[in-house]
Amino acid sequence: MSENVVQRLRDEIENGIISNDFAPGARLDEVQLATRFGVSRTPVREALMQLNAIGLVEIRPRRGAVVIDPGPHRIFEMFEVMAELEGLAGSLAARRFTDADRTTILAAHADCERSFSAGNSDAYYYDNERFHKAIYAASHSGFLAEQCVALHRRLQPYRRLQLRVRNRVATSFAEHGAIVEAILAGDAEQARTLLRQHVSIQGERFSDLVATLASR
Template sequence: MLFLCAESTFLYTKSKNTYAVYRMTTNTFHKLRDDIENGILTGDFAPGERLDETQLATRFGVSRTPIREALMQLNAIGLIEFRPRRGAVVADHGPKYVFEMFEVMAELEGMAGALAARRHTADDKEQLLSAHNRCQAAADNEDTDAYYYENEAFHHVIYSASQNSFLNEQCAFLHRRLRPYRRLQLRVRNRMKTSFDEHEAIIENILGGNAEATRALLLAHVKVQGDRFSDLVASLDQIRAGATKHR
């Protein structure tokens, strides 16, 4: 069982009728999970490769419990699969599949933004501006990982502001599926600054009640097509080449 609080992650595992408790800060756990994600995206863990909990625990200097929880989260977003008698195995998703997910994500976010423009509350406005300010702080520090998590919060505020709980759930689910790729996109040159500038236009139109303009802006903000998709694939190729070189 996993229990999350603002400052720490507690991982509980039952062994010999007792419960062992592992305390790990949330940021440390995120880094562990992100490092495994990066290994999958860069090809350090190849498609079809089995991910052994003991070997991963040794590699990252942690117990098997946080490794197991990280693998469960990666399974939930489709990066790995649990197979009978093999355990955790890296899933094989090619660029076309990723592109298709971004297409659907863009449409869902466009819908959420349009509804948010019509339905947002005063509390939604406050949360949106607060999330935007935190994005700015991360962007000013050129911290792509911090910006990703603040950017994630920004988008979740939009989902919530749509006042449509089903849409909120679907957006959040697909956002989790695309988390590794959205985080990687921010490492493309100037993408973080461009993302922040796009946020400003999105906020202006949501708060101005411009539903269709917000929809169009979010479609363009999320969809990876043309040069942006080429940049994403090129970034993956560059990182994979670097990982291979340093093996």
């Protein structure tokens, strides 16, 4: 079973949930999904298990996978924790990065620049994901990196949706530039502050996300 097939299915189902094509409380039938996407039930089952792991669906006895709506307050709480974890990762990365880490971070930043310049928000999302993972790795804290990756994955659909808000990709890329500068300058406190602000969705950004969710 191809990992790419599972990822594509997961993203398609995820998008369906976020766009309300699959409404909260709806049952996600494996056979129907397999037919809809032209695949066997095996990758569908794996995709649903991954969505269960991040809390977008719940696999229930005798009902199978059911769509879960975490609600705006829960999403806000997750972003709040993510901002703190990212800030810590950035701070440690500024203190601990190696030459190899520098190369990886700069390469990921260059990929983000290409997708931003192409105006492709979905491609930018995946390049952005690699950029953040490069910072986690540069923290040289295995446990912290694990927690960051796990929560990042839970927030993936909302982070992707947020990038579709007007001008957010441009703002995100500009913020990346300042983050890279702080980390490579060894400024741990500045890196922490910038990453916390980058991930936090206080005020207008949270209102924009909630409005976008409601419209979908």
